[in-house]
Every structure is written in C-alpha cells, then in structure tokens.
Amino acid sequence: MNNSQVIDAKKLFATSQEQEWIAQAKQGSQSAFHQLYEMHHRQVYALCWRMLADKDSAEDVCQEVFVVLWQKINNFRGESKFSTWLHSVASNVVLTHLRKHKSWLQRVFSIEDQTSHSLPEEAAVELDDSSELEELDKHIAKLPERARLVFVLFAVEGYRHEEIAKMLKMAVGSSKSQYHRAKALLKESLMASPGEIAFAGVNDE
C-alpha cells in the first residue's frame, strides 16, 4: 500500500466517522457533537477571526456557531460536504452578529463607504496575537469591514459574488467593487511593509 492509498484510506475513515457522529448528534448525542466540534472548530474559528478581525469576538461567535449548529444539525441532509454546510452556517452567524452589533450611527449613515480608498487609521485592529498570525492575515484584518467580508468570503472561502451579494444584502456589482477595493488596499498595505512577505510575482510598473 503506497502513501496516497494510505491517505485515501484515512480520508475515507474520517468521512465515515464524521457521518456517524453527525447521525448520533442528530439523535441528541452531545459526545458525538463534541467530536464534530473537535474536528471542525479550528476551521470555523479561522473563518470567524478573518471576518471579524477580533480575537475575542471571534471566540464568542465561534461558540455561537456551534450552539446554532446543535439546533440546526437536523437540517443537514448530506447534499453537500458537512464542512461546506458548516461554513455557510458560520458565515451567516458572523453576519448576524455584525448586524446586531452595528451602532445606530453606522446603520443610518454608511460611514465606511465614505472613507478614502486607503487604509483608515480607525480600521486598524488590535492584533494582540499577531505573532501567531500569518503576515497576510494581519493585512486582511486591517481592511475596512465590508471590503474585508467580501474579500474573505470570495478569495478565502470561495463564495461567488452572487452568493456574497445575497448574504451581505448588497448588489452583485457592489460585491465585485468591494473585492477590487480590498485587493487594491491589501496590495498597498503589503507594499508599505516590505520584507514581511516575499512576493515572487512582484511586477515593475
């Protein structure tokens, strides 16, 4: 048995084990649900962290995701991969959290859209655990909220602009323009801190 066969066998075992835990969790088994948590919480936390750019909020929302998952696990019909479904649940919980915690001023005026197309000072987040983060993650965290959400959902999570527009209640064109804005800001930020990431594809303009 070669290495790839061993890896395939491991994957197959993990998948069948996961399906068993899902079935048991649907029946109300908290220990099976704990296994699912152990299997997926790091990925969910990464998604929460990237979307919220705040460690404490990410931890709180990650907990909320699993509580919602416990309530909704019977809705999972196995039509997609469990991890894909879980990520869509997590994205929605994060967005609901953001909507709930938006100040009335932010609701009335779209403050962020009025900011200039450079990284605003107030958008810079506290990165207490920055040493453990990838350099690129630090730059993503500094993006303005809407641009960051679109960027993470599109470039990292692989959602289509149509899906993002629906999730964020915006026009498809807005999602695309926020993505381009995020990309430009990210490149600008990366160029402003040379040496942190080695970019093989740096072009002369």
Add this chain to the structure above:
Amino acid sequence: MNKQISDQALATHIDRLPKEMKPERDLWSGIERAIQNKSQEGSLEHKKTNVVPMAWAASIIAAVLVAWISFAPTTSKLSMPLTAANDNPKPSSALLVTSMQESFQQQKQAMLVSYGTPDMTNLPTKMQEQLIELAQARKAIEKALANDVNNADLLNLLRFTQQQELNLLQKLYPYMNSKNAKWQTI
C-alpha cells in the same frame, strides 16, 4: 520604478493561508453549557404547552362545580323518592369517600416529596390560582358528598377532580424548580 504585487502572487499567498486557527481559550465548556440549557428550555417549552389544556380543564371543572352547587338542593329533592336509601346512607359509601380522600392525599404528598417538597409560591400567580381553584372544587364536591354520599355522579366527579389536581401538579413540576435554574449564557 514603481513595484506592484501581481494578482497571481496574491492569489498564491491566499491559497497558502492556514485553513485552521486555534482559539486561545477553551470554547467547548461554554458551548456544552449552552446546548444543555437549550435542551432544557426545549423540554420546558414542551411542558408549558401541555399545561395550557390543564388550565382550561381546571377552569371548566370550577365552572361546572359552581353550577352543580347552585342546583344541588333541587337535585337532592328530586332524587329523594328514587333513592330512599338516602335517609340511611350505607356505611360502605361513606367509607369509599373517606378512602378516596385518603388515597388522594397520600398520592399528592408522595408526589410533592418526590419533587423535594417544592415551595408553591415559586409558581407563577396564574398557576397558583389554577391549583387553588381545583382544590376548592374538590373540597366543594367532598362537602356535597357528605350530604349525598350515594351520588355516583358526585363520586365520579370527585375522582376526576382529584386526578386533574394530581396531573396539574405533575405538569407544574418544571415551574416549581425553574426559580432555581440559572440559565447560563456563553
């Protein structure tokens, strides 16, 4: 010369981003508490919906009894010629009523002890009222039976009322303990 990062280079770095991050604190303990509370809330909600028909039953019994007691003298007069034995009630009927009362009190007491002799004042006011109404109804039937010990309808009504009272106590058990339950939030 102005250097620019290409989309391709950026995409490569995005692909290399770690798929997982480890939270600093333990998140599971909070999740576990929350899902246990959700499960309890779910069963409490289920029980709450069951209490509503009980409340209706208690109200109906109370209304029937008020009507019964209002018409009781007429009924006694009408039944007199038919049940001549009423003048000399059979001791066995009186014993049956006493036995029913004792059995009911024992069941009620055993139920309350098994619930840890809860403080009834913890119950919401409306539920306390329902219990009081049922108890008053039961006492009214017992009083009526003292004068008409062979009345089969009254005996049946007493048995029914006692059962309703026990059922209501059973349904109210979660409420009796709810004061002590602290719903923890994550």
